[in-house]
Amino acid sequence: MIKADFHTHSEFSVDSRMTLSEMAERAMELGLEVLCVTDHYELGQCDDLGAEELFDVPRYFDALREVKERYMGKIDIRFGVELGLVKSSKEELHNFVAANNFDFIIGSSHSSNGKKLSNLEFFEGRSEQTAFLECFQSILENVKNLDCYSVYGHLDYVARYGPTKGRNFRIADYHEVLESILRIIIGNGHGIEVNTSGFHYGLGNPHPHKDILALYKELGGEIITVGSDAHTPKRIGADFGRVADLLKSLGFRYYSTFKDKEPMFHNL
Ligand SMILES: [Zn+2]
């Protein structure tokens, strides 16, 4: 059983109103042992991203420390962040991670070449495959240039916003770039996450698609965290049983948690 949710958003993210206490209570109710809070920290590098999504770092750590102490012995709260990765902000991103004592950093792509993946314009005037490929190429550039993350978040997040919602997603169309991405992640000692929000968005798969998980396994990938990407209490721990079954069917035996940026492994 997976007993750790490693992707959750509190009211420190602009798109969540969930308090840290609500999160801790819900996680305990589900029998989870570890909860990692990973609020958005998105530097404003995108032409159309609008305002930067940043939290007040001292306030964030104070609030996390307070809730960690309050729930000590009941649930283990870890300090995380979901960091928007863009290679042009390399120095700023690396400085941010070096300056703050996070347990865990999800590196995510929410944009590609200055365009938000959730905007329809990203797909306009070209095939879904071309748009997906461009996104994967920008992820490849990120992993070649950036080292400020523990796991890469929702690798095929772009699929959820495509006109067919990824129905025609076939790993063969992107095999070369995906293999390069995964080889670099593995070679640099990082991991990937399985993000259960893919089920919530009706993709029938988590992020990433099971075929990408199979490729990761084939290439020797071992570090996998599991996260719900919950923005509301009821989404915490969602579909974890389904993901455990999927990972086991692909030959994985462990999932990971992180403390002080170091991975630990637990039986699935
Ligand atoms: Zn994300």
Ligand SMILES: [Zn+2]
């Ligand atoms: Zn998220």
